[in-house]
Amino acid sequence: MIKASANVAVICQRINKNVHPKIIMARRLHARRLEGLDKNIWIEFTQLAADYKAVNLGQGFPDFSPPGYIQEAFCKAVSGGCSMHQYTRAFGHPALVKILAKFFGRIVGCEIDPLEDVLVTVGAYQALFCTFQALIDEGDEVIIIEPFFDCYQPMVKMAGGKAVFVPLRPRVGCSEVLSSGDWVLSPEELASKFSSRTKAIVMNTPNNPLGKVYKTEELQVIADLCIKHDVVCISDEVYEWLTYDGAKHVKIASLPGMWERTVTIGSAGKTFSATGWKVGWAIGSGHILKHLQTIHQNSVYHCATAAQEAVAVGFQREYETFGTPESYFLQLPEQLHHKRKKLAKCLESVGLQPIMPEGGYFMIADISSVKSDVDDSVSLDEPCDYRFVKWLIKKKGLATIPVSAFYSSEHCKDFDNYIRFCFVKEDSTLNAAEDILRKWSEGK
Numbered sequence: 001m002i003k004a005s006a007n008v009a010v011i012c013q014r015i016n017k018n019v020h021p022k023i024i025m026a027r028r029l030h031a032r033r034l035e036g037l038d039k040n041i042w043i044e045f046t047q048l049a050a051d052y053k054a055v056n057l058g059q060g061f062p063d064f065s066p067p068g069y070i071q072e073a074f075c076k077a078v079s080g081g082c083s084m085h086q087y088t089r090a091f092g093h094p095a096l097v098k099i100l101a102k103f104f105g106r107i108v109g110c111e112i113d114p115l116e117d118v119l120v121t122v123g124a125y126q127a128l129f130c131t132f133q134a135l136i137d138e139g140d141e142v143i144i145i146e147p148f149f150d151c152y153q154p155m156v157k158m159a160g161g162k163a164v165f166v167p168l169r170p171r172v173g174c175s176e177v178l179s180s181g182d183w184v185l186s187p188e189e190l191a192s193k194f195s196s197r198t199k200a201i202v203m204n205t206p207n208n209p210l211g212k213v214y215k216t217e218e219l220q221v222i223a224d225l226c227i228k229h230d231v232v233c234i235s236d237e238v239y240e241w242l243t244y245d246g247a248k249h250v251k252i253a254s255l256p257g258m259w260e261r262t263v264t265i266g267s268a269g270k271t272f273s274a275t276g277w278k279v280g281w282a283i284g285s286g287h288i289l290k291h292l293q294t295i296h297q298n299s300v301y302h303c304a305t306a307a308q309e310a311v312a313v314g315f316q317r318e319y320e321t322f323g324t325p326e327s328y329f330l331q332l333p334e335q336l337h338h339k340r341k342k343l344a345k346c347l348e349s350v351g352l353q354p355i356m357p358e359g360g361y362f363m364i365a366d367i368s369s370v371k372s373d374v375d376d377s378v379s380l381d382e383p384c385d386y387r388f389v390k391w392l393i394k395k396k397g398l399a400t401i402p403v404s405a406f407y408s409s410e411h412c413k414d415f416d417n418y419i420r421f422c423f424v425k426e427d428s429t430l431n432a433a434e435d436i437l438r439k440w441s442e443g444k
Contacts, residue, residue, distance in 0.1 A: 033157065033158050033160070034158070036157075037154040037157065037158070040150075041150055041401065041402075041405045042059070042150075045058055045389070045393075045399065045401060046058070046059060048390065048393050048394075048399070049393055049399035052393050052394055052397060052399075053397070054393045054397045054398055054399040055397060055398050055399065055429060055432045055433050055436060056399045056422075056429075057398065057399060057400055057421045057422050057423070057425065057429070057430075057433050058389075058399040058400050058401045058420075058422065059399075059401075059422065060208070060275075060361045060362065060422050060424070061275045061276075061422075061424070062273045062275070062424045062425065063425050063426050063429055064273065064425075064426050065273070066272050066273045066274040067272065067273070067314075067328050067331075069313075069314070069317060070272050070274065070310055070311075070313070070314040073309070073310040073313035073314060074277075074306065074307065074310035076310075076313075077305075077306040077307075077309040077310050077313075078306050080306075080309070083305070084305055084306045084309060085305065085306070086305065087302055087305070088302070088305040088308065090296070090297055090301055090302050091115075091118075091119050091120065091293050091296065091297075092114075092118055092119060092120030092281070092303075092308070093120065093303075093305060093308035093309060093312065094114075095308075095309060095312040095313075096120055096279075096308045096309070096311055096312040096315070097114040097115065097118040097120060098114045098312075099312050099315040099316050099319065100112075100114070100118050100120075100266075100281060100283065100315060101113065101114035101117065101118055101283075102114075102319065103315050103318070103319050104264075104283055107251060107254070108251055108253050108254045108259065109254055110259055112283065113286060116286030116289065116290070117283060117284060117285060117286050117289055118281060118282075118283050118289070119281060119282045119283075119289055119292050119293055119296060120279065120280070120281050120303055120308060121279075121280045121281060121282060121296065121300075121303065122278050122279075122280065122300050122303050123267060123269060123278040123279065123280040124236065124238045124265050124266065124267040124269075124270075124280035124281075125151065125280070126280060126296075126299075126300060127265045127266075127280045127281060127282040127292075128151060128152070128155060128234070128236065128265060129155055129295075129299075130282065130292040130295040130296050130299070131234055131263050131265070131282060131292055132155040132156055132158070132159045132161070132234075133155075133158075133159050133295045134291035134292045134294065134295045135199065135200060135232055135263075135288070135291060135292075136156060136159035136160065136161040136199055136200065137159075137160060137161070137199070138160035138161075139160065139161070139162070139197065140159075140160070140161045140162070140197060140198075140199035140200075141161065141162050141163075141164050141195060141197040141198045141199060142156045142161045142162070142163055142164065142198075142199060142200045142201070142202060143164050143165075143166060143190075143193050143194070143198060143200070143201040143202070143231075144156070144163050144164070144165050144166075144201075144202045144408075145166055145167075145168065145185065145201070145202065145203050145204070146165050146166065146167040146168065146406065146407050146408060146411055147167070147168070147207065147208075147209055147210055147403065147406035147407055147415070148202065148204060148406055148407075149204060149208050149236065149406070150405055150406060152202050153408070161199070162197075163408070164193050164198070165407075165408040165410065165411060166185065166186075166189055166190050166193050167407065167411050167414075167415075168183040168184060168185055168207075168210065168212060169183065169184065169186070170182055170183055171183070171184050178355065178356060179355065179356045179357075179358065180207070180210045180211040180212040180213070180355055180356065180357045180358050180359075181212065181213070181215075181247070181358055182355075183210055183212055183355075184218070185218065185221070185222075187221050190221065190222070190225065191225060194225055194228075194229045194231065198229055198231050199231065199232065200231060200232040200233070200234055201222065201225075201226060201231055201232075201233055201234070202234045202236065203222065203233065203234070203235055203236065203252070204235075204236040204237075205219075205235070205236075205237060205240075205249065205252075205359075206237075206239040206240070206242060206243060206247075206249065206357070206358065206359025206360040207359075207360065208239065208360055208361070208362055208406075209362045209364050209401070209403055209406055209420040210355065210357065210362075210364060211355070211356075211357020211358055211359055211360045211362055211363065211364075212357075212358060212359075213243055213247040213248070213249055213358040213359040214250070214252075215250075216250050216255075219250055219252045219255060220255060222252065223252060223255045223256075223257065223258050226258065226261055227257050227258075227261070230261075231261070232261050232262070232263065232288070233252055233253075233258065233261060233262045233263070234262075234263050234265070235251070235252050235253065235262055235263070235264050235265065236265045237249070237251065237264055237265060237266060238265065238266060238267035238269075238270040238271075238280075239270055239359055239360040239361060240266070240271075241271060241329040241332065241333065242270075242332065242333050242336060242359050242360055242361065243333060243358060243359040244333060244336070244337050244340060244357070244358060244359060245337075245356075245358065247358035247359055249359065251264060252264075253283075253284070259284075259285060260285045260287070260288075261285075261288075262284055263282050263283070263284040263288060263289075263292070264282070264283045264284060265280065265281075265282055266280060266281050266282075266283065267279075267280045267281075268280065268281075268307075268311040268314070270361075271314075271329075272311070272314050272328070273332065273424075277304075277307045277310075277311070278303075278304075278307070279303060279304070279307050279308060279311050314328075336361075336423065336424060339423045339424070339425065339427070339430060340356070340357065340363065340423050342423075342427075342430055342434075343363055343421060343423040343430060343433075344356060344363065346430075346433070346434040346437055346438075347363075347365050347421070347437070349437075349438070349441070350370070350437045350438065350440065350441040351369050351370050351441065352365040352366065352367060352369070352370060353365060353366040353368075353369070354366075355418075361422050361423070361424045362420050362421065362422055362423070363420070363421050363423055364403050364418045364419065364420050364421075365418065365419060365421065366417055366418055367384075367385065367388055367417055367418065367419055368417045374387050374388050374391045383402065383404045383412060383413070383416040384416045384417060385402035385403055385404050385416045385417065385418060385419050386402045386404070386405075386416075388402070388419060389401065389402045389419055392419075396436050396440055397436055398433055398436045398437070400419045400420060400421050401419065401420040402416070402418075402419055402420075403415055403416070403418035403419060403420050404416040404418075406420075421433075
C-alpha cells in the first residue's frame with residue numbers, strides 16, 4: 001500500500017509539472033465581484049488608436065500644456081527641499097485642503113472645515129472609488145443618471161450595490177435636437193427609481209459625454225427626492241469651470257438641505273489641464289467624509305506631495321483673480337469655445353449632426369445619416385457606434401469613442417447612433433481631424 005501511494009504521488013507530481021501554474025491557480029484566483037468587469041473601453045480604444053496611429057479625438061485629455069504659473073509652481077515644489085519629497089498629511093496636503101475649503105466655501109455659501117470636510121485623492125477616480133466603497137453596502141441601490149462615466153457602474157458592483165439607471169432623453173416635442181440642453185430627465189421616471197433600498201444617486205454636471213449642464217430647477221428636482229428619501233447625492237463636477245454660451249454651473253451642494261448629504265467630486269487635472277498629475281478631491285460634510293477617509297487610509301493612504309503643493313498655489317492664484325480676465329477659469333472656456341465651434345462646423349460639413357455641448361470636453365454627433373459607409377469587414381455582433389468608431393480608426397485614421405459605452409445594457413441600444421469627439425486639443429490636431437473628415441466626405 002505504501003508503494004502504491006508513492007507511485008500515485010510520483011504520477012501526480014509528473015502531471016502537475018506539465019500543467020502551467022496559471023491554469024491551476026485560475027480556478028480560484030479572482031474575487032467574484034470582479035466578474036464581468038475586466039473589459040474597459042479606454043484600454044481597448046486607446047490601444048486601437050495607437051496601433052493605427054490615428055488622430056486622437058477619443059481620449060479626454062488636452063494635448064497642450066497647463067498654464068505657465070502652475071508649471072512653475074510644480075517646478076518650485078520639486079526643488080523646494082526635503083519636505084516636498086516626503087509624506088504629507090494623509091488626507092490632503094495642509095496648504096491644499098485649506099485653499100480648497102476657502103475657495104469652495106465661497107461658492108457653496110457655507111463654511112468648509114479643511115481638515116474634516118475635504119479629502120484629497122489620486123485623481124477624481126479614487127475619490128469616486130472611496131465614495132462608493134465607504135457608503136454603499138451589500139444590496140444597496142444606487143441610481144445612475146445616463147449617460148454616465150463608465151467607472152460608476154463597476155464601482156457600485158464592487159461595493160456590493162445594485163445600479164439602477166435613468167436616462168436623459170431628448171425633450172419631448174423637440175423637433176430638432178441641437179444642444180445638450182435639449183436632453184432632460186423625466187421627473188416622474190426619476191421619482192419611480194427611488195425605493196427603500198436607494199442609498200445614493202450619481203450625477204455628472206457638466207456631463208461626460210453629452211456636455212449637459214444641469215439648470216437649478218433640474219437640480220432642485222433631484223435635491224427634493226434626495227431629501228424626501230434620505231439619499232446621498234454623489235455629484236461628479238470635474239468639468240465645473242468649462243461652460244459655454246452663458247450656461248452656468250451650479251453646485252447641488254449649495255441648494256438648501258443638500259450640503260449635509262452631498263459628496264462633490266473635483267479634479268485638478270481637468271481644472272488646470274494637467275490630467276497626468278492625478279490630484280482630485282471629495283468635498284462634503286465631515287460626518288460623510290470621515291468614512292471616505294477610512295477607505296483612503298487603507299488603500300493609497302497618501303497622494304504626491306509636490307503635485308498637491310502646486311495645485312494649492314494654482315487655487316490660491318485663482319482665488320485672488322477669480323472673475324477677472326487674469327483667471328484661468330475664464331481663459332480656458334473662452335479658448336475652448338472657439339475649438340468647440342470649429343469642431344461642430346467641421347462635423348456638419350460632412351453630414352454628421354453635432355449636439356452642441358453646454359459644458360465639458362466633449363461633443364457627441366449623430367451618425368445616422370452616414371453609418372451606411374461602414375464596410376462589411378467590421379463585426380456585425382457589436383453595436384452600431386462601436387462598429388462605426390472601429391471603422392473610422394482603421395480605415396480613416398481618426399479615433400473617437402462610441403456613446404453607447406456610457407449607457408447600461410438596458411438602454412444602450414437606444415443611443416448607439418452617436419459617437420463622442422474630444423475638442424480639448426491643439427488647433428493642429430483639430431485641423432488634422434478636419435482634413436480626414438473632408439477627404440472622407442469627398443470620397444478620397
